[in-house]
Amino acid sequence: MADSSRLYGAIDLGGTKLRSIVADGSGRVLGDDIRRSRTEEGLEAVLDRMAESLDASLAKAGVERRSLTGLGIASPGAVDVVRGIVPSAPQLPDWQDVPLARLLEERLGLPTRVENDANAAALGEHRFGAGRGSRHMLYITVSTGVGGGIIIDGELYSGKGGAAGEFGHVTIDVNGPPCGCGANGCLEALASGTAIAKRGEELADSGESEILARLRLEEGRVTAEMMERAAKMGDAASREAFREAGHYLGVALAGFVNVFDPEVIVVGGGVARAGDLLLDPARATMESRAMAQPLKGVRLALSELGDFGGALGMLARLRETED
Ligand SMILES: [Zn+2]
Missing domain, CATH: 3.30.420.40 (ATPase, nucleotide binding domain)
Structure with missing residues (x-):
């Protein structure tokens, strides 16, 4: 069964904005952040901003990063969900077969899953909306x-x-x-x-x-x-x-x-x-x-x-x- 005392981080990466949350297993949002994704600055800069946004959500929630059970990323593009790879997407210029899950795991030390953004939103509306x-x-x-x-x-x-x-x-x-x-x-x-x-x-x-x-x-x-x-x-x-x-x-x-x-x-x-x-x-x-x-x-x-x-x-x- 889902354990509502566990804490999770999630980031919805869009072409213009990225939104992050820290929430418990029941879907209660404890902290959130929204900022521009500035995809034109390239992959490294976007990864930095994702990390900064997650940290801002953690700070609002009063939670440390190491307390999170995992991190979920909703990304544009036909995401390879098994390998956590974003092949390419019109909203993410210059991205080509980016191993997003692995890059964020290395950077943040959290087990990370990636899913197509609209598929993730479908799941969100079904479970909570x-x-x-x-x-x-x-x-x-x-x-x-x-x-x-x-x-x-x-x-x-x-x-x-x-x-x-x-x-x-x-x-x-x-x-x-x-x-x-x-x-x-x-x-x-x-x-x-x-x-x-x-x-x-x-x-x-x-x-x-x-x-x-x-x-x-x-x-x-x-x-x-x-x-x-x-x-x-x-x-x-x-x-x-x-x-x-x-x-x-x-x-x-x-x-x-x-x-x-x-x-x-x-x-x-x-x-x-x-x-x-x-x-x-x-x-x-x-x-x-x-x-x-x-x-x-x-x-x-x-x-x-x-x-x-x-x-x-x-x-x-x-x-x-x-x-
Ligand atoms: Zn078409």
Whole structure:
């Protein structure tokens, strides 16, 4: 059984920010820290910052590093979970087959596990968040990119090498725009924050959205978050861009419902904070396209853990690996 008196460290490494926590086995966070990851400064600098962030969390928790049972890292990329290697990821420029677990073990003296960040967040939402109590859950994160994780019978499904759950790279439009993965028309190329912002730039350029053109002048390039504000200020073009992205998301969700027959689909990531702007059209399309039997009773829920999901998922991973 999990021992709630044990203490764990976990770090969610992102392209722009890294978040660390120190928590007990029940998921209670005793100390946490967030700082910029500054990946452009290279691997060594990022490792330093991860160590500094963990130490800051330890200090807040009043815990010494040697009291930790283990360290879990949620990382971008198709992580090799067996060997703890990060092959490469667009968010981590210059990283190539980085043995992240070994490097951190050497540096911090703690047994370390690495998992894909979206898979870790799926586990976190299942154990501690919006998926609590379900047996079959899908997690989809919509932010700069689109990722996901699959929980089957209460366990994270990782595939043969740890890369399962790449919901962002299912084809939605065979003639659609190019995607970072090398294919085209992927969900990520149509419904990610990057794709929505690209549409926003077009709306500002063409004069279809005066509000976006003005905000761009004041704040710099268009972001999905800027478009969310514009939509709330009454900008019909921004609202329509979210509706369109939500529609594509719904097309994908309908397919996932048919394949997995889940109880709950948890939606997280920065763009999901746009809430109903994205989720209402996604839900409507999902309901109109999915098959009746698997659709019955499916819940579409917003993430409850926000940017703590990946770190708490790693805590669950460490806790349960010991059992
Ligand atoms: Zn793709």
